[in-house]
Amino acid sequence: MLRSIGRQWRCSAAFQCHCSNPVRRQQPLAPSSVERAFSTTVGQQVKAQQQQQQQLLQEQQQQQQMNKIDEEVSRLLALKAKLGGDAAPTNQKFTLKTPKGTRDYAPQQMTLRQGVLDKIIQVFKRHGGEAIDTPVFELKEVLTGKYGEDSKLIYDLKDQGGEILSMRYDLTVPLARYLAMNKISSIKRYHIAKVYRRDNPAMTRGRYREFYQCDFDIAGTYDPMLADAECVKIVAEVLDTLDIGDYVIKLNHRQLLDGMFEACGVPAKDFRAICSAVDKLDKSPWEEVRKEMVDEKGLDGAVADKIGEYVRLSGGKELVEQLLADAKLKAVPNAVKGLEGMQLLLNYCGLFNLESRVSFDLSLARGLDYYTGVIYEGVLKAEPGAVGSPVKASPVLENGKPVAADQGSGTVGSVAGGGRYDNLVGMFDPRGKAVPCVGVSIGVERIFAVLEAKFAASNVKLRTNDVEVFVASAHKGLHEQRLRVLNQLWDAGIKAEHSYKLNPKLLAQLQHCEEHQIPLAIVLGDAELAQGVVKLREVSTRQESTVPLAELANEIRSRLKA
Numbered sequence: 127m128l129r130s131i132g133r134q135w136r137c138s139a140a141f142q143c144h145c146s147n148p149v150r151r152q153q154p155l156a157p158s159s160v161e162r163a164f165s166t167t168v169g170q171q172v173k174a175q176q177q178q179q180q181q182l183l184q185e186q187q188q189q190q191q192m193n194k195i196d197e198e199v200s201r202l203l204a205l206k207a208k209l210g211g212d213a214a215p216t217n218q219k220f221t222l223k224t225p226k227g228t229r230d231y232a233p234q235q236m237t238l239r240q241g242v243l244d245k246i247i248q249v250f251k252r253h254g255g256e257a258i259d260t261p262v263f264e265l266k267e268v269l270t271g272k273y274g275e276d277s278k279l280i281y282d283l284k285d286q287g288g289e290i291l292s293m294r295y296d297l298t299v300p301l302a303r304y305l306a307m308n309k310i311s312s313i314k315r316y317h318i319a320k321v322y323r324r325d326n327p328a329m330t331r332g333r334y335r336e337f338y339q340c341d342f343d344i345a346g347t348y349d350p351m352l353a354d355a356e357c358v359k360i361v362a363e364v365l366d367t368l369d370i371g372d373y374v375i376k377l378n379h380r381q382l383l384d385g386m387f388e389a390c391g392v393p394a395k396d397f398r399a400i401c402s403a404v405d406k407l408d409k410s411p412w413e414e415v416r417k418e419m420v421d422e423k424g425l426d427g428a429v430a431d432k433i434g435e436y437v438r439l440s441g442g443k444e445l446v447e448q449l450l451a452d453a454k455l456k457a458v459p460n461a462v463k464g465l466e467g468m469q470l471l472l473n474y475c476g477l478f479n480l481e482s483r484v485s486f487d488l489s490l491a492r493g494l495d496y497y498t499g500v501i502y503e504g505v506l507k508a509e510p511g512a513v514g515s516p517v518k519a520s521p522v523l524e525n526g527k528p529v530a531a532d533q534g535s536g537t538v539g540s541v542a543g544g545g546r547y548d549n550l551v552g553m554f555d556p557r558g559k560a561v562p563c564v565g566v567s568i569g570v571e572r573i574f575a576v577l578e579a580k581f582a583a584s585n586v587k588l589r590t591n592d593v594e595v596f597v598a599s600a601h602k603g604l605h606e607q608r609l610r611v612l613n614q615l616w617d618a619g620i621k622a623e624h625s626y627k628l629n630p631k632l633l634a635q636l637q638h639c640e641e642h643q644i645p646l647a648i649v650l651g652d653a654e655l656a657q658g659v660v661k662l663r664e665v666s667t668r669q670e671s672t673v674p675l676a677e678l679a680n681e682i683r684s685r686l687k688a
Contacts, residue, residue, distance in 0.1 A: 227335025385461025
């Protein structure tokens with residue numbers, strides 16, 4: 127018991143002694159270096175987390191502001207669309223140019239163009255053609271797979287309400303779709319409209335990305351080569367009517383080409399690819415075409431050489447006889463059928479007096495996949511700018527500036543082409559019903575290029591309006607009288623115009639007549655009007671005569687007929 131009480135006293139004393147020491151109670155133990163390092167690291171981490179949280183909060187606020195801005199912009203754009211307002215800001219700067227491969231046409235150029243189109247339409251109507259029109263764009267599936275390697279030149283459009291569309295590449299495939307859709311099995315139609323190709327444009331050669339085609343096609347089941355020969359005749363009539371220079375119409379047959387490829391040893395699967403290469407012989411020498419066949423198409427060199435022996439041949443009926451006697455071609459039924467067709471076509475061309483205009487040319491291939499029979503192409507013999515050419519090359523303007531002449535500048539080449547395509551309509555018909563067709567397309571853009579150069583070289587100014595008489599006033603205060611006379615002439619069907627100034631000078635009015643090649647001018651004066659007459663002036667001779675107002679329309683018609 128005493129030991130127990132002693133232990134308790136020592137513990138109590140020890141406790142009281144330790145706790146009652148004021149120094150030890152106020153000075154805790156100093157932290158170690160490890161504790162100091164740990165404390166510093168924790169503090170840095172806390173601070174970094176606070177900074178990250180602050181940055182995230184700022185980013186969220188910025189994103190919310192951007193979302194609000196986007197919503198407001200979308201709301202304003204939607205409102206703008208409803209109101210129909212699409213005006214550009216007043217300070218916006220524009221690049222004033224036409225898209226690559228397109229051009230504007232000034233009044234003189236449009237006058238020339240319209241004159242060409244009118245002459246072509248006259249030829250088409252002479253042969254019984256009826257006009258149709260189709261949309262400028264088609265479903266993409268309608269156009270895909272019809273043009274061989276040229277399919278890559280089709281302009282595709284963005285999704286429009288669930289329809290995938292493409293700009294029309296030519297007028298032939300839309301015609302086939304039109305015939306199949308409307309169950310038409312016989313028609314003789316012409317179609318003049320714009321087509322679009324994503325081609326490498328050559329402005330000086332009349333090759334654009336947007337251009338006109340003038341097509342004439344005969345659809346229906348008829349006896350061999352009758353419709354085909356008429357299409358060749360139409361090509362000749364158009365080129366003769368336009369008088370653009372000497373030309374030749376090359377003829378060939380797709381069955382003969384296929385038979386020739388077979389006889390030379392070309393695999394059937396490569397016929398279209400090799401045909402596409404042969405089609406380039408009008409632009410490239412045989413050596414380059416052969417290289418493409420061998421290096422790019424994978425054709426055996428010996429086979430290419432055999433093809434070269436044939437594709438360099440051209441002539442007339444005598445060449446058909448020569449090939450019909452060829453042992454290799456005689457063994458291929460397609461070649462024989464093609465040669466017999468050519469024999470009949472050349473006979474019909476002779477009846478149309480076209481012997482001097484046509485040439486049986488084995489290099490003509492026409493690369494489009496849909497041709498099945500005769501093919502033809504109209505080519506100018508004398509190129510613009512060449513020796514002996516009736517046309518001298520002149521610069522073509524693009525966006526108001528002359529286009530730089532590239533290699534081959536001034537060369538126009540083919541100005542018409544076409545052929546037979548018997549299976550194209552059946553591709554669109556649900557039952558596969560075929561409608562045999564043959565047609566021709568006139569390359570009017572290239573013809574325009576030739577005629578523009580021709581007129582530029584001759585310095586002839588084309589008249590760009592059809593005004594027959596100009597109503598002028600000799601002095602002030604006669605604008606109401608001018609309007610009365612104009613109304614009288616317009617009611618009589620006479621093409622007339624006047625100055626839009628109240629008191630124009632007489633000399634300026636007469637100069638306007640001379641500059642715009644207006645043949646007649648009526649000069650009003652107070653003294654003449656008081657007597658019920660006017661002066662009628664012939665602009666070219668400057669001779670004037672007095673004509674009663676009541677007889678004015680009849681007198682003008684009489685002068686215009688003279």
